[in-house]
Amino acid sequence: MNYSNLIKIAGQALLQNKFRAFLTMLGIIIGVGSVIAMLGIGQGSKKSIQDQMSKMGTNLVFIVPASQQRGGIMFGNTNARSLKLTDVEALRRECQDISAVSPEVRSSGQAVYGNQNWPTTIYGGNDEYFGIRKIDIVSGRNFTDREIRSMAKVCLVGQTVIENLWGEGSDPVGLTIRFKNIPFKIIGVLGEKGDQSFGQDQDDVIIAPYTTVQKRILAIDYIQSIYTSAVSEDRTAEAIKEIEETLRREHKIKESEENDFRIMSQSELVTTFTSVSDILTTLLGAIAGISLLVGGIGIMNIMLVSVTERTREIGLRMSVGGRGMDIMMQFLVESMLLSIFGGAIGILLGILATKIIGSVMSWPVVVMSQAVILAFVVCTAIGIFFGWYPARKAANLNPIDAIRYE
Amino acid sequence: MEKTILEVNHLKKDYYVGEVTVHALKGINLKILHGEFVAILGASGSGKSTMLNILGCLDKPTDGEYKLDDVIVNGMKKNELAGLRNSKLGFVFQAYNLLPRTTALENVELPLYYNNKVRSKERRERAIKALEAVGLGDRIHHMPNQLSGGQQQRVAIARSLVNDPVVILADEPTGNLDTRTSYEILELFQELNDKGKTIVMVTHEPDIARLTKRNVVFRDGHIQKEFTVENRLIASDILKTLPVENETK
Numbered sequence: 245m246n247y248s249n250l251i252k253i254a255g256q257a258l259l260q261n262k263f264r265a266f267l268t269m270l271g272i273i274i275g276v277g278s279v280i281a282m283l284g285i286g287q288g289s290k291k292s293i294q295d296q297m298s299k300m301g302t303n304l305v306f307i308v309p310a311s312q313q314r315g316g317i318m319f320g321n322t323n324a325r326s327l328k329l330t331d332v333e334a335l336r337r338e339c340q341d342i343s344a345v346s347p348e349v350r351s352s353g354q355a356v357y358g359n360q361n362w363p364t365t366i367y368g369g370n371d372e373y374f375g376i377r378k379i380d381i382v383s384g385r386n387f388t389d390r391e392i393r394s395m396a397k398v399c400l401v402g403q404t405v406i407e408n409l410w411g412e413g414s415d416p417v418g419l420t421i422r423f424k425n426i427p428f429k430i431i432g433v434l435g436e437k438g439d440q441s442f443g444q445d446q447d448d449v450i451i452a453p454y455t456t457v458q459k460r461i462l463a464i465d466y467i468q469s470i471y472t473s474a475v476s477e478d479r480t481a482e483a484i485k486e487i488e489e490t491l492r493r494e495h496k497i498k499e500s501e502e503n504d505f506r507i508m509s510q511s512e513l514v515t516t517f518t519s520v521s522d523i524l525t526t527l528l529g530a531i532a533g534i535s536l537l538v539g540g541i542g543i544m545n546i547m548l549v550s551v552t553e554r555t556r557e558i559g560l561r562m563s564v565g566g567r568g569m570d571i572m573m574q575f576l577v578e579s580m581l582l583s584i585f586g587g588a589i590g591i592l593l594g595i596l597a598t599k600i601i602g603s604v605m606s607w608p609v610v611v612m613s614q615a616v617i618l619a620f621v622v623c624t625a626i627g628i629f630f631g632w633y634p635a636r637k638a639a640n641l642n643p644i645d646a647i648r649y650e
Numbered sequence: 651m652e653k654t655i656l657e658v659n660h661l662k663k664d665y666y667v668g669e670v671t672v673h674a675l676k677g678i679n680l681k682i683l684h685g686e687f688v689a690i691l692g693a694s695g696s697g698k699s700t701m702l703n704i705l706g707c708l709d710k711p712t713d714g715e716y717k718l719d720d721v722i723v724n725g726m727k728k729n730e731l732a733g734l735r736n737s738k739l740g741f742v743f744q745a746y747n748l749l750p751r752t753t754a755l756e757n758v759e760l761p762l763y764y765n766n767k768v769r770s771k772e773r774r775e776r777a778i779k780a781l782e783a784v785g786l787g788d789r790i791h792h793m794p795n796q797l798s799g800g801q802q803q804r805v806a807i808a809r810s811l812v813n814d815p816v817v818i819l820a821d822e823p824t825g826n827l828d829t830r831t832s833y834e835i836l837e838l839f840q841e842l843n844d845k846g847k848t849i850v851m852v853t854h855e856p857d858i859a860r861l862t863k864r865n866v867v868f869r870d871g872h873i874q875k876e877f878t879v880e881n882r883l884i885a886s887d888i889l890k891t892l893p894v895e896n897e898t899k
Contacts, residue, residue, distance in 0.1 A: 249763045260751040560747045563708060564761040565736020567729045643708050
């Protein structure tokens with residue numbers, strides 16, 4: 245029997261009971277739709293992180309104390325004290341491949357203005373801090389050397405802090421806010437950093453001289469991180485080597501000992517975050533894939549019932565000349581039509597769901613064309629695999645018995 | 651001399667039911683020529699249905715020879731038998747066996763779908779012609795549940811004609827029909843036979859058998875007797891004498 249006849253026969257058979265066909269396809273529709281949506285969300289988060297990272301600057305290299313890295317994840321325990329201000333000076337003196345360096349200290353607390361307050365984080369750095377982290381100053385000014393030396397109570401504020409204390413678009417330069425009860429005069433406003441990604445809101449910050457944060461807020465003499473900027477992206481590897489040598493010398497670390505610090509470059513961060521994203525995506529995809537499997541089982545179930553119900557019809561088809569192969573192909577094609585058509589609807593709904601979730605939750609989403617193609621291939625395979633057994637059963641019926649089946 | 655359409659020599663068929671062997675056919679010799687209208691009669695278990703199944707290439711004989719239109723059938727494989735069913739045979743069953751939720755036209759087209767040589771346009775035309783030949787040219791888009799029993803059987807007969815078979819095999823075609831409708835169907839068969847179609851019909855009703863030209867009586871797996879029907883009845887005459895019971899839709 246030729247292919248167009250085959251598809252027509254299979255199509256006619258399915259159209260005879262549209263509601264049942266729809267119910268059967270439902271499993272596949274939901275399975276495929278959720279796979280597409282899960283992958284879209286997962287991949288979206290990955291892309292957004294990658295975009296974020298590249299906005300941060302590709303020559304960023306930063307150093308943290310070693311104990312913070314044990315989990316493999318940044319910003320853990322900030323109590324380790326291996327980094328000092330003398331390290332910053334040493335790096336500035338001795339490393340040719342870096343163009344700027346700044347210490348960083350930070351503390352979380354309540355920012356208060358009048359009767360408004362907002363929990364946020366204050367970061368302490370030097371005047372090069374803004375350039376290294378690619379933070380724009382859109383109003384007011386950076387701190388002066390004098391203010392750094394005198395632990396002046398001055399700061400610059402980010403857009404989210406402004407939004408919550410004064411309202412979006414305000415310019416609070418000249419006003420005084422309190423952070424952890426210490427008054428800070430606002431000397432500048434930071435530019436917006438853009439979309440939220442999984443992690444901190446980059447605009448929810450106050451930046452002050454590191455000396456101020458170190459002594460007046462934290463009362464420590466060590467520093468929590470060092471931020472540097474490599475001369476260029478190509479020289480990042482060399483910069484990392486120089487930094488390591490200098491710090492090992494400064495910390496008097498012997499040959500056989502491990503570093504008591506950890507150097508991370510922006511590209512390494514990207515790898516870490518994107519691999520976490522990939523794991524997340526894979527997990528979500530696997531869960532959704534299970535529902536796809538269940539959808540396939542549903543198809544097999546209905547096809548088996550269909551074969552039994554249509555035993556007389558199969559006997560009749562054989563009596564007018566349908567061979568075993570014709571019957572088997574008919575049921576296989578029916579099964580494949582269900583799974584492919586269900587898959588197509590699932591893909592459309594999945595894309596729709598992806599976009600809706602993306603806009604409602606303000607999450608970044610990406611529709612992967614590979615996911616769509618993969619979904620189609622998987623659906624075809626499901627149709628063939630789960631349709632096989634019922635189709636074979638149908639083909640092996642004895643026409644004489646089949647035609648008299650009650 | 652008319653051509654031999656079906657020829658069966660020393661045909662035997664055994665069934666295995668558990669440990670028991672049932673000898674359904676114990677050596678049948680039968681010849682059916684072109685243009686004949688034969689009724690096969692017999693009680694339950696006489697072997698008449700088994701005979702029809704073998705003639706219809708739905709079953710294979712255990713022993714003996716079967717020639718259909720000069721083709722030796724007994725050694726054939728399943729797929730070859732299916733091909734013969736498609737091209738040389740037409741079936742009419744007691745229970746009509748139409749596809750539900752499918753129009754009369756699509757039902758009649760069904761055998762042509764399994765015929766690779768026929769394209770969709772020709773398929774449709776042949777199906778319409780067959781339906782017209784059985785008097786249902788105005789109901790080609792009706793579903794079976796919109797047709798009476800007699801009309802459904804006519805659709806089945808049209809289906810059996812559509813591949814232009816050498817013989818029509820009918821298994822108790824009037825079993826589910828009332829008296830008047832049964833005679834209407836026999837009238838159709840006689841019409842087709844007058845036009846040259848060879849028809850073999852299994853029945854257990856001697857009255858119906860008197861409308862055919864030859865009767866073959868089976869008993870216990872043998873042919874007990876066969877004879878030409880004297881004073882054959884004509885269905886259209888009988889219909890004139892019967893009261894009109896139901897309205898035709």
